[in-house]
Amino acid sequence: MNRRYAFVGxxxxxxxxxxxxxxDWSDTGExxxxxxxxxxxxxxxxxxxxxxxxxxxxxxxxDGFDEMIKDADTVVVATVDATHAHYxxxxxxxxxxxxxxxxxxxxAAGCEAIAAAAERSTxxxxxxxxxxxxxxxxAVRRLIAEGRIGEVTSVHFEWVLDTIHGADYFRRWHxxxxxxxxxxxxxxxHHFDLVNWWLNARPELVFAQSELRFxxxxxxxxxxxxxxxxxGQGSPGLGxxxxxxxxxxxxxxxxxYLDAEHEDGYVRDxxxxxxxxxxxxxxxxxxxxxxxxxxTYSLNAHAPWEGYRVSFNGTGGRLELEVCERSWTPxxxxxxxxxxxxxxxxxxxxxxVLHPHWSEAEEILIEQGAGGHGGGDRxxxxxxxxxxxxxxxxxxxxxxxxxxxxxxxxxxxxxxxTGLPVTxxxxxxxxxxxxxx
Numbered sequence: 001m002n003r004r005y006a007f008v009g010x011x012x013x014x015x016x017x018x019x020x021x022x023x024d025w026s027d028t029g030e031x032x033x034x035x036x037x038x039x040x041x042x043x044x045x046x047x048x049x050x051x052x053x054x055x056x057x058x059x060x061x062x063d064g065f066d067e068m069i070k071d072a073d074t075v076v077v078a079t080v081d082a083t084h085a086h087y088x089x090x091x092x093x094x095x096x097x098x099x100x101x102x103x104x105x106x107x108a109a110g111c112e113a114i115a116a117a118a119e120r121s122t123x124x125x126x127x128x129x130x131x132x133x134x135x136x137x138x139a140v141r142r143l144i145a146e147g148r149i150g151e152v153t154s155v156h157f158e159w160v161l162d163t164i165h166g167a168d169y170f171r172r173w174h175x176x177x178x179x180x181x182x183x184x185x186x187x188x189x190h191h192f193d194l195v196n197w198w199l200n201a202r203p204e205l206v207f208a209q210s211e212l213r214f215x216x217x218x219x220x221x222x223x224x225x226x227x228x229x230x231x232g233q234g235s236p237g238l239g240x241x242x243x244x245x246x247x248x249x250x251x252x253x254x255x256x257y258l259d260a261e262h263e264d265g266y267v268r269d270x271x272x273x274x275x276x277x278x279x280x281x282x283x284x285x286x287x288x289x290x291x292x293x294x295x296t297y298s299l300n301a302h303a304p305w306e307g308y309r310v311s312f313n314g315t316g317g318r319l320e321l322e323v324c325e326r327s328w329t330p331x332x333x334x335x336x337x338x339x340x341x342x343x344x345x346x347x348x349x350x351x352x353v354l355h356p357h358w359s360e361a362e363e364i365l366i367e368q369g370a371g372g373h374g375g376g377d378r379x380x381x382x383x384x385x386x387x388x389x390x391x392x393x394x395x396x397x398x399x400x401x402x403x404x405x406x407x408x409x410x411x412x413x414x415x416x417x418t419g420l421p422v423t424x425x426x427x428x429x430x431x432x433x434x435x436x437x
Contacts, residue, residue, distance in 0.1 A: 002027075002028065002029055002030065003028065003029035003030075003073040003074055004029060004030060004032045004071060004072050004073045004074070005017075005021060005029050005030065005031050005032065005072060005073070005074050005075075005076055006031075006032055006033040006034070006035065006068050006069050006071070006072035006074070006075050006076070007031065007033070007034050007035065007045070007075075007076045007078065008035040008036070008062075008065060008068075008075060008076070008077055008078070008079055008087050009035075009036060009077060009078035009079030009080070009083075009087075009101075010034055010035075010036040010038070010041040010042050010044070010045050010078070010256075011041065011078065011256060012252070012253075012256060013078040013101050014045065014076065014078040015045075015048075015252075016377070016381075017076050017078070017099070017381075017384070018031065018045055018048060018049075019048070020381045020384075020385065021385070022048065022049065022052040022054065023052075024378075024381075025381055025382075025385040025386070028385040028386055029073075029074070029385065030054070031049060031054070031057055032057055032058075032071050032072055033057050033058050033059070033060060033068045033069075033071060033072060034046065034057055034058075034059045034060070035059070035060040035061070035062065035064065035065050035068050036059075036061075036062075037061065037062060037263075037264050038260045038263045038264050038266070039059060039061075039263060040255075040256075040259055040260035040262075040263055041256050041257075041260050042059040043059075044255045044256055046059065065087065065090060066090065066094070069090075069091060069094055069096055070094075072096060073096065073097060074096060074097040074098070074099060075087070075091040075096050075097070075098050075099070076098075076099045076100075077091070077098060077099070077100040077101065078100075078101045080173055080179050080180075081103055081105070081106050081174075081179060081180050081181060081185070081186055082105075082106050082110075082178060082179045082180070082181075084100055084101075084103070084104060084105045084106075084110065085105040085109075085110035085111075085113050085114055088100055088104070088105070088114050088117065088125065089113055089114060089117040091123065092114075092117040092118060092120075092121035092123045092125070093117055093120075093121060094123075095121060095122050095123050096123045097123045097124050097125075097126075098123060098124070098125045098126070099125075099126045099128060099384055100125060100126070100127055100128070100402070101128055102127055102128060102129055102189050102190060102193070102402070102405070103181065103185050103186055103189040103402070103405065103406050103409070104125075104127050104189075104399060104402030104403060104405075104406050105402075105406055106179075106180065106181035106185050106186075106406070106410070107181060107185075107406075107410050108407060108410055108430075108431040110406075111403045111406055111407060111410075111429070111431075112430075114399055114402075114403070115399065115400075115403060115429065118399050124398070125398060125399040125402070126383070126384055126396060126397065126398070127397040127398065127399065127401060127402035128380060128384065128397075129190065129193045129194075129197075129395075129397045129401070129405075130376055130377055130380045131190050131191075131193070131194055131376070132193070132194065132197055132376075132380075132393075132395040132397065133375075133376030133377070133379040133380045133383075133395055134376035135366050135367055135368055135369065135375060135376065136321060136323060136350050136352060136366045137194060137198075137321075137376075138376075138393055138395070139352055139364060139366055140198055140310075140312075140319065140321055140352070141197060141198050141393050142393065143319055143354065143364065144198055144199070144312065144314075144319070145200070145393075147316070148316070148317070148319070148354060148356070149312060149313075149314030149315075149316050149317040149318060149319050149354070149355075149356070150314040150315030150316025150317065151291075151314055151315045151316075152199055152291075152293050152312050152313070152314045153292070153293060153294070153313050153314060153315065154293060154294045154295070154296070154312075154313045155195060155198075155199070155293065155294070155295045155296070155310065155311070155312050155313075156295075156296050156309075156310065156311045157191060157195060157295060157296070157297045157298075157308070157309075157310045157311075158297075158298050158308060158309045158310075159187075159188075159191055159297075159298070159299050159300075159307075159308040160299075160300045160303035160305065160306060160307060160308070161187070161299070161300065161301040161302075161303060161306055162302075162303050162304060162305055162306040162326055162328075162329045163242070163243070163302055163303070163304070163329050164306075164326070164329045164333050165306055165326075166281070166300075166301035166302055166303065166306075167215070167243055167272050167301075167302070168245070169183060169186070169187070169279070169301065170215040170216075170272040170274075170277055170279075170281070170301075171232075171245060171268065171269055171270050171271070171272055172268060172270070173266070174186055174279070175215075175270075175274075175276075175277045175278070175279055176276075176278060176279070177278050177279050177413075180279065181406070181409060181410065181413065182210075182279040182280060182409075182413060183279060183280065183281070183283060183299060183301060184208070184210065184280075184283055184285075184299075184408075184409035184410075184412040184413050184416075185406060185409035185410060185413070187299065188283070188297070188299055188408075188409050188412075189402075189405040189406055189408075189409055190405075191297065191299075191308075192287075192297075192404070192405040192408040192409060193397065193401060193402075193404070193405035195287075195295055195297075196401065196404050196405060196408075196428070197394075197395075197397075197401070198312075199289060199291065199293055201289040201290055201291040201293055202289060202290045202404065202424075202427040202428035203287050203288070203289055203290075203404060203407070203408050203411075203424050203428040204288050204289060204290050204423065204424055204425075204428070205287065205288040205421055205422070205423055205424070206285060206286070206287050206408055206411035206412055206415055206421065206422045206424065207285070207286045207415050207420075207421040207422070208283065208284065208285040208286070208411070208412035208413075208415040208416045209283070209284050209285075209415075209416050210280035210282065210283040210284070210412070210413075210416040211280055211281075211282050211283075212277065212278075212279070212280045212281055212282075213281060213282045214281050214282070214301070214302040215272045215273060215277055215281050215301070215302070216273060216274070216275070216277045217273055217274055217275035217277075218275075219273070220273035225273055228271045228273045228274070229244065229271055230270065230271060230274070231267050231269050231270050231271060232244040232245045232246060232247060232269035232270075232271075233246075233247055233248060233258065233269055242329075242331035242332070242333075243271075243272050243273070244269075244271070245268075245269040246269075247268055247269040253268065256268075257269075280416075281300070281301040281302055282299075282300055282301075283298065283299045283300075283412070283416075284296075284297065284298045284299075285297040285298075285408075285412050285415075287408060290427070290428075304328060304329060305324060305326060305327050305328055305329070306324070306325045306326040306329075307322070307323045307324040307325045307326070308321075308322075308323050309321070309322050309323075316356060316357055317354065317355050317356040317357045317359075318354075318355040319352075319353070319354055319355070320351075320352070320353045320355070321350070321351070321352050321353075322350065322351045323349075323350045323351075324347065324348055324349050324350070325348055326347070326348060327347025327348065327349075328347065350366060351363065352364040352366055379395070380395075383395065383396045400427075400429055403428075403429045404424075404427075404428040404429060407424055407428065407429070407430075407431050408424070408428075410431060411424060411431055414431075414433060414434070415434075418434055420434035421434065422434055
């Protein structure tokens, strides 16, 4: 079936889906409309559509969203995280299918609204958790499901973001917790979803702590960094300070953001050591699951390398995955970390080792595919645009998966603020705040 797609939110996240529909997945559907707060960004994508030999499509501001989706079968939502719930619910109430970038939303209220809309709608939701499709992560799911380490009893998961990728969250709207939910939601939703999916289990209890220790004004002053520029463009440190983004050096960033500032005032290259930052950069969490498995999780956003380590202890052995996505961060590399192909960076490697009880360790071969995330992005796009087909790994994620991953992060934010554990009920889809006092 040739479906009609409308897009809301035309920042850099939308490009993977736009380019897919203009390229290898063009036989599955067409783009019929664009919606954003900024017409310059919409024109950037209309130029891509025209360059692919297609007719330019109508553009709408947010107040025209309801009108825009009248001609669509599916709405792709890639807006600021805090606005996801509004657009997802509106699309579902109009009977449209929804493809939504992670995180599904940023808090318990948004989760509740989306769940209610999904239950009353004929439309369906796909949440794009591309990390499920990465071959290394799929291999972990397969080994656990096959019982190669028996019943999983505990998981240790450490994720480190380097001073290219990690720093970038502190330049953009993500540094405002009201917009992104902080890194426990915006970034770690990927990681929590992986654990939920790997274990095929539901979270029940969350306890967390978090701090802003590296970025932000107070930390900069404590380390003797004073008189910081408000933004990168035009600052005296541009080209010399590795924390100052040169937004004009990347043509795509320039067109999407620098050339678009006059419309909405959004500045994409703000200083990572500003006082108004209110998200954390060091975070830790404990999670108990309904199958009695325990998760210990940590996230650091100012590491010298980027990647993750995850270990699974089971009744029959242990499974260890180590991934280095970028081995070091050269100071001249502050262009666009979120768009960089980290998997192909110098020094990248991965290793998956199975340690059965009473037997020698076995390194598991990870089969790679073509494209981003070891071929995982292509598999994701196939699921989004062609349908999942028969997938024994059940990688396509629905709204309940999105809710569970968001609520672990939202519970972490509450726990870190109150110092108390937070309970999740209804198979991890409802948050119960701790009692006051």
